[in-house]
Amino acid sequence: MTFRERILTWDIIGKTHTWFTASSIIIAIGIVAMVVNMVSFGSPLKFGIDFIGGTVINASFEKAPDEAVVRDILSANGYSNVTVQRAGAKGITMKVETSEIDPAVSGKIISDIVAKYGAVDTATEEITSIAPVIGRDLLRRSSLALVLSLLFTLLYITIRFKFSFGLATILGMVHDIFVALGILAVFRVPLNAPFVGAFLAIITYSVQDGVVVMDRIREKLRYRAKEPFDKLANAAVTETWMRSFNTSFTTFLAVLVLFIMGGAPIRDFSTTLLVGIISGTYSSIYISTPLLVLWVQGREKAAALQKA
Amino acid sequence: MRSKVTASLILVIVVAIVAGVINYQGLIAKNTKLVPKLGLDLRGGVRIVLEGQDTESAKATNDAINAAVSVIDKRVNALGVSEAVVVREGANSKRIMVELPGWEDPERAKQLIGKTALLEFKTEDGKVVVNGSNLKTAQLIFSQAQESLGEPQISFELDAAGTTAFAAATQANIGKKITIYLDSQVLMSPTVEVAITDGKGVISGGFTAEQASNDALLLKSGSLPVKLVTLSEEVVGPSLGSVFVHRSALAAVIAFLLVVIWMFLMYRYLGLVSGIALVVYADILMATYLVLHATLSLPAIGGAILSIGMAVDANCIIFERIREELGMKKTVKSAIGAGFSRAFRAVFDSNLTVLVGTVFLFYFGSGTVRGFAVTLALGVLASMFTAVFASHMLVDLLLTPGIAKNSRKFLG
Numbered sequence: 001m002t003f004r005e006r007i008l009t010w011d012i013i014g015k016t017h018t019w020f021t022a023s024s025i026i027i028a029i030g031i032v033a034m035v036v037n038m039v040s041f042g043s044p045l046k047f048g049i050d051f052i053g054g055t056v057i058n059a060s061f062e063k064a065p066d067e068a069v070v071r072d073i074l075s076a077n078g079y080s081n082v083t084v085q086r087a088g089a090k091g092i093t094m095k096v097e098t099s100e101i102d103p104a105v106s107g108k109i110i111s112d113i114v115a116k117y118g119a120v121d122t123a124t125e126e127i128t129s130i131a132p133v134i135g136r137d138l139l140r141r142s143s144l145a146l147v148l149s150l151l152f153t154l155l156y157i158t159i160r161f162k163f164s165f166g167l168a169t170i171l172g173m174v175h176d177i178f179v180a181l182g183i184l185a186v187f188r189v190p191l192n193a194p195f196v197g198a199f200l201a202i203i204t205y206s207v208q209d210g211v212v213v214m215d216r217i218r219e220k221l222r223y224r225a226k227e228p229f230d231k232l233a234n235a236a237v238t239e240t241w242m243r244s245f246n247t248s249f250t251t252f253l254a255v256l257v258l259f260i261m262g263g264a265p266i267r268d269f270s271t272t273l274l275v276g277i278i279s280g281t282y283s284s285i286y287i288s289t290p291l292l293v294l295w296v297q298g299r300e301k302a303a304a305l306q307k308a
Numbered sequence: 309m310r311s312k313v314t315a316s317l318i319l320v321i322v323v324a325i326v327a328g329v330i331n332y333q334g335l336i337a338k339n340t341k342l343v344p345k346l347g348l349d350l351r352g353g354v355r356i357v358l359e360g361q362d363t364e365s366a367k368a369t370n371d372a373i374n375a376a377v378s379v380i381d382k383r384v385n386a387l388g389v390s391e392a393v394v395v396r397e398g399a400n401s402k403r404i405m406v407e408l409p410g411w412e413d414p415e416r417a418k419q420l421i422g423k424t425a426l427l428e429f430k431t432e433d434g435k436v437v438v439n440g441s442n443l444k445t446a447q448l449i450f451s452q453a454q455e456s457l458g459e460p461q462i463s464f465e466l467d468a469a470g471t472t473a474f475a476a477a478t479q480a481n482i483g484k485k486i487t488i489y490l491d492s493q494v495l496m497s498p499t500v501e502v503a504i505t506d507g508k509g510v511i512s513g514g515f516t517a518e519q520a521s522n523d524a525l526l527l528k529s530g531s532l533p534v535k536l537v538t539l540s541e542e543v544v545g546p547s548l549g550s551v552f553v554h555r556s557a558l559a560a561v562i563a564f565l566l567v568v569i570w571m572f573l574m575y576r577y578l579g580l581v582s583g584i585a586l587v588v589y590a591d592i593l594m595a596t597y598l599v600l601h602a603t604l605s606l607p608a609i610g611g612a613i614l615s616i617g618m619a620v621d622a623n624c625i626i627f628e629r630i631r632e633e634l635g636m637k638k639t640v641k642s643a644i645g646a647g648f649s650r651a652f653r654a655v656f657d658s659n660l661t662v663l664v665g666t667v668f669l670f671y672f673g674s675g676t677v678r679g680f681a682v683t684l685a686l687g688v689l690a691s692m693f694t695a696v697f698a699s700h701m702l703v704d705l706l707l708t709p710g711i712a713k714n715s716r717k718f719l720g
Contacts, residue, residue, distance in 0.1 A: 103356070103538040104422075107415035122412040123352075127543035134357060134403075134540050145672040149665040156664045160657055197607035197680040200669060201614055204684065207665065208618070208658040212625060215654035243628040250570055250624075251617030254563035258613045261559040265349075265552055269610055 007241050012285065013234040013293055019286040023175060030182015037185055045185055048192035051139045053132030054097040055082075059110060059125045060090045062118025070094065073112045077105055091124075100129045142196040146203070153207055161214055164295050169210040172280075172288030176206045179279040180272055194269045202276030205251070209244060210284040216240050217292070229296045237289050248281040316701040323693075324588050327595035334598040342598045345391075346409075347605030347679070350553055352546030353409040354417050358536040360402040368402050372534040377404055382529035383420050384408065403539065414543045416522070422536050425526035428489045429474070437477035437486070439531075442470025444507075446527035448520045451512065460520035461512040464527065471507030479503040488513075490523060549606075556609050563616050564590065571620055575627045576719055577711055581702045582623035582695070589619050589694040596686050608679045615687035622659070622695035626651040631719055640707070648700050655696060659688050 001009075012019075034044035049056060067084050070092055074082045079101055087093040092113075094101075101109070106127055114120055150170060157166035180202055184191065216236040224232060255277060259270035334342030348355050360368030360376065377396055384392040384406065393407040406421055427440035444465045451459040466474055477486065478500050487497040488511055495513035515523065568586060571579035593612070597604065604612075630647030638646065662684070669681035 100540075103418060103541040106541065107418065111415075122545055123547040124545040125412075125543060126545055126548060127414060127541060129541045131357070131539040141672060142677060145669050145677055148672055149668040152668055153661055153665050156661055160660075194607040194610070196677050197611060200665075200677070200680055200684070201611060204662050204665060205618070207661050208621065211658040211661050212654045215657055219650075239632065240628070243624045246570075246574055246624045246628075247618070247621040250567045250620050251614065253566045253570065254613050254617035257559045257563040257566065258556070258610060261555050261562070262610070263552065263555060265548075266556075266606060266610055269607065273610070273614060 004242060008235075008238045010238050010241075011234060012237050013230045013290055016290040016293070019290060023179075023283075023287060027175070027178045027182060030178060030185055033182060033185040037188065045181065046188045046190045047135075047139070048190035049097060049128060049130050049135065050192040051135045052098050053100055053130045053135040055095070055101040055106070055127070055129040057094040057101070057106065057110070057127050058087060059092060059113070059127075060088065060121040061092075061113060062090070064090045065092045065113055065117045067092070069116060070113060073109060073116075077109050077112070079105075079109075090121075098132060100131055103129050138193060146196075146199065149200075149203070153203075157211065157214070161218055164292060164299075165214045165218070168288040168292035168295065169207060169214060169284075171291055172210050172283035173203055173206045175283045175287050176202055176276060176279040179283075180275050183275050184272065189268050189271070192268075194266075195272060198269050198272040198276065201273055202280060205277060206280035206283060209248070209280050210288050212243065213237055213240050213284050213289055214292075217289070229300065230293050233289050233293045237285050241285065244281050244285060248277055252277050313701060313704050316697065317705060320588065320698045320701055324591055327588075327591045330595040330598055331591065335594075344598060345601050345603050346549065346553070347603045347608070348407060348409060348542065348544055349606045350549035350604065350609075351409050352412070352544045352549055353407065354411045354414045354544075355408070355540075355542040356406045356418065356421060356538055357397070357540040358404045358406065358422060359539050360404070360534045361537055363535045366534050368534045370400070373402055373404065375533045376536060379530050379532050380404065380406060380421055383525060386525045386529055387411075387417075387420065404536070410546065412546070414541060418538060418541070420522060420526065422538055423526055424491050424532045424535065425523075425529075426489075426491055426531040427527055429477070430487050430489060431477060431481055432484050432487075438466060438470050438474050440527060441530065442466050442473070443527055443530075444470075446524045448517065448524045449510070450517075451510075456512060459512060460515045460517040461510050462515070462520050462524045462527070463510045464508070466507035468507075471505070474507060475503055475505040478505075490527075552606065553609075556613065560590075560613050560616065563613055567616060567620060571623070575623075577706075578623075578627045578630070578703065578719055581699055581706065582620050582627070584702055585623065585694040585699045586616070586619060588698055589690055590616070592690045592694065593687060596690065597683075600682075600686075602682055602686070603679055605679050608683045611680050611683045612687065615684070615691070619687065619691040619695060622651075622655045622691060623699055625654055625658075626696070626699070627719070634719065640713075644703055644707070648696070648703075652696065655692070659692055662688050 037046070038044045064086070067086060070084050071082070074080065074084070074094065079096065081099075082094050082096045082101070085093045085095075094109075106129060110120055150173065153173075154166045154170050157169055177199070180199070213236060216239060217233055220232050220236050252274065255270055255273045258266065259274060262270055330342060333339040334344060360373050362368050366372065373396060377394055381394045384394055387408075389408045389411050391409050393405070395405050397403040397405055406417075408417055411417060425440065427443065428436050429438040430436055444467045446462055446464045449461050449463045451457060451461050481500050482503065483500065485497050485499050488495045490513075495511055564586065568579075568583035571582045573579070575582070593615070596602075602608070626647055629651040630643050633643035633646045633650075634640065636643075666681040666685040666688075670678055670685075
């Protein structure tokens, strides 16, 4: 028997309990991490300055700046709560969260350091100052965008398929969001604006994957004889399993290359994507479809009871 | 059947060639109308967000903010930054976003953009006789006079109304002082000796050359009608992004090769077809970015690489379907036909679901989110064309009777 033929014999729906337990454990770990974060840091996830506001200044000078001297310069300009760290050979990083270094003063701070350590390298200089109010706006608008696109995806699937199909797909998507958020919470990865993009990609991926499985179930329903729904759904997922694996694997490969080669600026972004791809593929097969089966079987049982 | 294939082939080739020419123009010949537009995070530059604030003398009304946008626009243009962006963040927002790609001097940008630059000529009794709106030109000059040779000064010329008012004021104030203020700071306070009727003059305020040139620029572009405070600033050194651009270009090529190899291992002949389709996909997608001037930022490039993996999705759906149809003992030819037509609905629904999502992201998202939504939507549309239409045509075209007989060569 080839591998492909063997897949067709798998009883995926029959092991629903196993899949749900595995996912519950992973999600539970994430939720615990969020609670721990909430208690010890005051926020379930580590939001970066794009969302909470703050300032990060990275700059290199002719001579290597001394941390203590830079701290003095900062206090002299009215900022004593700034984290200062050496970065690279001649660089220094200054960072403050939830309150920003007034953009009107940042230039003065740089020129004070220049006075002591020589010219700043403008080619690698990096200043990010986000007012907390702007960060909150971004968070609010991004969340709104996410929720609305979820709702309209649900609406679309309901129109093209059925409400139950849409609900199952959306729940699979919620599963993926929780898995990703959980992992971000466990490793306390700082979330910044590009993460909104990574999240959208996860959602997109999850939907696309889910719809293909749902399409197969829809097709099978059309030619349904008397077979029970769970058998029918199991046939649909096993028949589409190879396709799910192959598209995920190609996407996984592409993002893996990005993860390895993209370097630090995009590593958090590509990690989130990798997690999302695995979770998205998994959920469309092992979460959404079993959920749909539970729903439909419940309906059929209720209908049978009414008849009786 | 044959003529339909020929027509499709011509369409795909024409589209691919047009896209190729656009890419050549933009990426290699560096045609200025088509060069890729890189985001601030990749190209380097300065981004500032300002917010209008109410003061006793001026409220941050809708009109005031709009006027401020056009004043800042003039100032930024005078700085000579190409592709500078000055926009109001939303119709009723009090925030103005200024983007100066490639600009490396954040301090100078901040000084020039946020400054009110209100010029006033006042008589001794405090009456304003001329203000900045009466200026026709202002520019940096170096003094030719014996006692101040080489000193940086601002020479100005007033418009007709300003000339008349200034002539009258100087006439009435001979022997008295007229003080020139910029943002309530005294620039100079000369004693009027004769009436000045030609509307021309020179301000010498003990400037450095840079100050005089900045102030002249500010005066020329007019004063801001409202107080602006800088809320956010982002400065990115140009070499940070360029490293990433090169690395991600290489990453895209490697990702592409790996995907093609995997598709060949899984689907043999059909896999090769999807490889060709993927080349056409990358070709079309890049050309669309260039034509639409889509801004390529870090997440957008990440999204594009992601889409290389996702683009073969439709191919996988179709090829798996063909395999199933073959399993039902159909001929290769009819299995291909059935595979493409039966898989189409799944491909259509999954892609359209994604498109529905991106529309909302575009409308409600901001900045990064919008860029991502655009790249994603373009990717979905391009992959529908290449993975369904172009692949089908290629499969028909390249299917020799020899391959068709040997289903192992055909599909592995």
